[in-house]
Amino acid sequence: MNEATPMVQIRGLSKHFDGVVAVNNVSLDIQRGELFAILGSSGCGKTTLLRMLAGFERPSSGQILIDGVDMTEAPPYERPVNLMFQSYALFPHMSVEGNVGYGLRKEGLPAAQIRERVAEMLALVKLDNLAARKPDKLSGGQQQRVALARALVKRPKLLLLDEPLAALDRKLREHTQFELANLQYQLGTTFVVVTHDQDEAMVLASRIAVMAEGRIAQVGTPAEVYEYPANRHVASFVGNINLIDGVVTDAGAGRATLRCEALNASLSVVCEDAPAAGAALCIAVRPEKITISRAAPEGQDRNVVKGVVRDLGYFGDQSLYRVRLSSGTVLQVSAQNLRRSASLTIEWDDEVYLSWEVASTIPLRS
Amino acid sequence: MRRRSIFLISVACFGYALLYMPIVSVVVYSFNASRLVTLWGGFSTRWYVSLLSDDKLLAAAFLSLRIAVVSATLATALGAIVALALHRVRRIPGRILLSGMITAPLVMPEIITGLSLLFLFISMASLIGWPASRGALTITIAHVTFSMAYVVVVVRSRLAVMDESLEEAAMDLGGRPLAVFFDVTVPMLLPALLSGWLLAFTLSLDDLVISSFVSGPGATTLPMLIFAKVKLGVTPDINAITTIIIGLVIVAVTTAGLVTNRRKAASA
Incomplete structure (x- = not known):
C-alpha cells in the first residue's frame, strides 16, 4: 500500500x-x-x-x-x-x-x-x-x-x-x-x-x-x-472555561468589541471575519489566562472587569478563585502560587481586578 | 435475650433432628446384626456382604448408574445449549416465556411429568413406531427431559456473571467462533457444567415416580426395586443399599458445591 x-x-x-x-x-x-x-x-x-x-x-x-x-x-x-x-x-x-x-x-x-x-x-x-x-x-x-x-x-x-x-x-x-x-x-x-x-x-x-x-x-x-x-x-x-455571551457593538480590522450584559462590561476579542454590529457572539476565556490582582492592572490591550472573591480553593501548586462581578456573574480564575508563603495574598471578600489579554479571548461560533 | 437464643437454638435442633434423624437411623441400622429392623443386635456388615450376592439388586444398581451417567451427560449438553441460546440470542420471540417454560419442570408435580411422558411414548410408538418398547431408553429420555431444566438454571446463572468481553477478546485475537467457544466459553462454564452434571446425575439416580411411569418389563431401576421390596416389608439389606445411595449423593452434592465455590473464590 x-x-x-x-x-x-x-x-x-x-x-x-x-x-x-x-x-x-x-x-x-x-x-x-x-x-x-x-x-x-x-x-x-x-x-x-x-x-x-x-x-x-x-x-x-x-x-x-x-x-x-x-x-x-x-x-x-x-x-x-x-x-x-x-x-x-x-x-x-x-x-x-x-x-x-x-x-x-x-x-x-x-x-x-x-x-x-x-x-x-x-x-x-x-x-x-x-x-x-x-x-x-x-x-x-x-x-x-x-x-x-x-x-x-x-x-x-x-x-x-x-x-x-x-x-x-x-x-x-x-x-x-x-x-x-x-x-x-x-x-x-x-x-x-x-x-x-x-x-x-x-x-x-x-x-x-x-x-x-x-x-x-x-x-x-x-x-x-x-x-x-x-x-x-x-x-x-475540554478543560475549565468561562463562557460569556455578548452582542457585537463594533467590528472590523480583525477584532470586535462586544457589550456583555452578564458582566456589565465591554470586552474586545481578536476575531477574523467577525459578525457585524448587533449580532450575538459568545466569547470564552480559560481560568489560567486571567490575572487576578488587588491593584488596577497595567498594560495595553487587556479586558478588565472588577469583582469580589466568593470562593477560594487552595491546591498547593495553584489556587482557584471564583470571583463574583457586580452583575452577579461568577468567573473562574486560577493562579500559580509562584512564591512560597503560608498566607494567601488574596482572601475571601477581597475586591479584585480580573484582566486578560484580548488575544487570549476565544471567539466561539455556536 | 438469653432466653430467646436458647429457644431459637432448640427450635433449630428440633428442625434438624426431624430432617436427619430418619437418615441417621437408616445408616445406623444398616450395620445392625439382627434380622429385625427395629431391634439392635450388635454391629455387623453382613447386610453389605449379602448385597453383593443379590444379582437382581446388582443389576438394578448398574442399570440406575448407567441411566444416570447417560442422562446426566445428555442433559448437560442440551441444557448448556439452551442456556447459551437464551442468554445470547436476544431476539427470540417470546424469550421471557421460553425461559420461564424451561424451568417449569422444576415445580411440575412428578406424577404429571411421568404421566405425560408415558402418553407421549405410547402415542409415538403407535405413530412412528419408535420407541418400540419402554425400558432403559425411555427412562433415560425422561430423565434428560426433567434434569435438563436444572442444568439450564445452573449454567444461566454462571453466564450472567461471565465477562462477555472475554469471548470478544478471543475473537479479536483471531479466534473463529467455534475455536472461541472451546478455548474460552467452555473453560469458563466448566464449574457450572460440572455441578449441573452432578445435579442431573443425582436426580436421575434417585428418581422413582417418573421412572415407574415410563419403564417397561425388564427395566427395574434401583429405587424401583427398593420400593417394591419395601412393600413386602423392610429388610435390613435395604438399609444397606440406602446407606450406599446416601453416601453417593453426599459425595456428588458436596463435590458440586465445592467446585462452584472454589471457582467463585478464585474469580473474586
Whole structure:
C-alpha cells in the first residue's frame, strides 16, 4: 500500500440501535504511526465507533478502510486490528504466557516462534519474570501490561485502546501514560485511544477528535483543541472555561468589541471575519489566562472587569478563585502560587481586578 | 435475650433432628446384626456382604448408574445449549416465556411429568413406531427431559456473571467462533457444567415416580426395586443399599458445591 494512504479511513459512518443514533455520519482519517485519541463523555458514541473499528458492531451505513482495504464487513478475527479492552478481558484460566501467546497460536505459528515472540513482548512490557502467573495473581498495573502485550504481539496495523488507564490509580496512571506513549513511539504502530478523560487524551495523543452526540465536533492537536476550540461544546468539555455571551457593538480590522450584559462590561476579542454590529457572539476565556490582582492592572490591550472573591480553593501548586462581578456573574480564575508563603495574598471578600489579554479571548461560533 | 437464643437454638435442633434423624437411623441400622429392623443386635456388615450376592439388586444398581451417567451427560449438553441460546440470542420471540417454560419442570408435580411422558411414548410408538418398547431408553429420555431444566438454571446463572468481553477478546485475537467457544466459553462454564452434571446425575439416580411411569418389563431401576421390596416389608439389606445411595449423593452434592465455590473464590 501507498505510504501516503491514511492507516484508517472512515467515511460517512453511522450506527443506529433500534432507531437511536449512536454514531452519526462520521468521517475521519487517521495517519500511519499516529497516536490518535477519541475524546467524549459517556454515551457520545465513541465506544460504538471503536467497536465498529474492531469489528464487533456492523455499521448501519458508511465505510471503514484499514490500510486502504475495505474492512466494513470483515469479522473481528479477519482484521489486522487488535483491541485492548477496558476490563483487560484476560483469560483467567491461562497463564500470562498463555494469554499473550493466544493470538499467535490462532495464527498457527510454530511453537518455537510463538515462544520467542511472547518472550520478546513480555520483555518489552517488563513482565518476563511473571510469565507463568495466572492473571488473578497480578496487580492492576501488571494486568494492564499483559493486556497490552497480548494485543501488540500479533503486530497489528492498528491498535485500539478502550479507556486504557481508567482502571489504574492516579500515580500509576501518570507513569503509565508516558510508558504507553514511549512504547507507541518505539513500535511505530498506529494507536487509537478512546477515553472520556481529557488529561489522558491531551498527554497521550498527537491528535484528538472530540465527539459529541454521535458526531465529531473537532479534530486537532491537543493545543488546537484547547486553545482554539471550534464551538461551545468543545470549549466547555475540554478543560475549565468561562463562557460569556455578548452582542457585537463594533467590528472590523480583525477584532470586535462586544457589550456583555452578564458582566456589565465591554470586552474586545481578536476575531477574523467577525459578525457585524448587533449580532450575538459568545466569547470564552480559560481560568489560567486571567490575572487576578488587588491593584488596577497595567498594560495595553487587556479586558478588565472588577469583582469580589466568593470562593477560594487552595491546591498547593495553584489556587482557584471564583470571583463574583457586580452583575452577579461568577468567573473562574486560577493562579500559580509562584512564591512560597503560608498566607494567601488574596482572601475571601477581597475586591479584585480580573484582566486578560484580548488575544487570549476565544471567539466561539455556536 | 438469653432466653430467646436458647429457644431459637432448640427450635433449630428440633428442625434438624426431624430432617436427619430418619437418615441417621437408616445408616445406623444398616450395620445392625439382627434380622429385625427395629431391634439392635450388635454391629455387623453382613447386610453389605449379602448385597453383593443379590444379582437382581446388582443389576438394578448398574442399570440406575448407567441411566444416570447417560442422562446426566445428555442433559448437560442440551441444557448448556439452551442456556447459551437464551442468554445470547436476544431476539427470540417470546424469550421471557421460553425461559420461564424451561424451568417449569422444576415445580411440575412428578406424577404429571411421568404421566405425560408415558402418553407421549405410547402415542409415538403407535405413530412412528419408535420407541418400540419402554425400558432403559425411555427412562433415560425422561430423565434428560426433567434434569435438563436444572442444568439450564445452573449454567444461566454462571453466564450472567461471565465477562462477555472475554469471548470478544478471543475473537479479536483471531479466534473463529467455534475455536472461541472451546478455548474460552467452555473453560469458563466448566464449574457450572460440572455441578449441573452432578445435579442431573443425582436426580436421575434417585428418581422413582417418573421412572415407574415410563419403564417397561425388564427395566427395574434401583429405587424401583427398593420400593417394591419395601412393600413386602423392610429388610435390613435395604438399609444397606440406602446407606450406599446416601453416601453417593453426599459425595456428588458436596463435590458440586465445592467446585462452584472454589471457582467463585478464585474469580473474586
